[in-house]
Amino acid sequence: MRHGLILLSFLALPAWAQVTVERPWTRATPPGAKVGAGFMTLKSAGVADRVVGASSPAAGRVEMHVTIRDGDVMKMREVKAIDVPAGGSVELKPGGAHLMLMDLRRTLKQGEKVPLTLKLEKGGELKLELSVEELGARQPAHHGKH
Numbered sequence: 494m495r496h497g498l499i500l501l502s503f504l505a506l507p508a509w510a511q512v513t514v515e516r517p518w519t520r521a522t523p524p525g526a527k528v529g530a531g532f533m534t535l536k537s538a539g540v541a542d543r544v545v546g547a548s549s550p551a552a553g554r555v556e557m558h559v560t561i562r563d564g565d566v567m568k569m570r571e572v573k574a575i576d577v578p579a580g581g582s583v584e585l586k587p588g589g590a591h592l593m594l595m596d597l598r599r600t601l602k603q604g605e606k607v608p609l610t611l612k613l614e615k616g617g618e619l620k621l622e623l624s625v626e627e628l629g630a631r632q633p634a635h636h637g638k639h
């Protein structure tokens with residue numbers, strides 16, 4: 494009897510377990526930096542979903558950005574959602590879509606982990622950790638104040 498109950502609770506995985514995250518990472522920031530970026534690959538084994546928000550204790554707020562080419566200049570624009578296709582994946586990477594950690598509360602140091610929560614339209618909250626990699630130069634120009 495007891496054995497049966499344990500089995501049942503194990504099978505009752507929430508439906509949102511469909512979206513998974515691979516290799517979430519960010520870059521170390523120079524002292525005093527106010528913004529950082531978050532990258533990862535989002536995969537859906539089932540239905541399509543969308544990232545509709547994100548937050549981190551390390552940042553005042555987290556925005557979702559896409560990178561667009563404007564002549565010779567790469568610019569970032571905030572978007573309301575990032576789509577994860579059904580049975581497919583979307584890669585957040587330098588020069589493409591990414592998360593933007595705004596109003597950083599501290600310096601991000603190489604080797605540490607930064608907690609981050611993604612809010613999925615269907616899947617609810619997904620908690621993960623960005624591994625902080627070395628300060629890289631491959632950073633597109635920012636628009637406006639950041």
Ligand SMILES: [Cu+2]
Nearest residue numbers: 558569592593
């Ligand atoms: Cu950005």
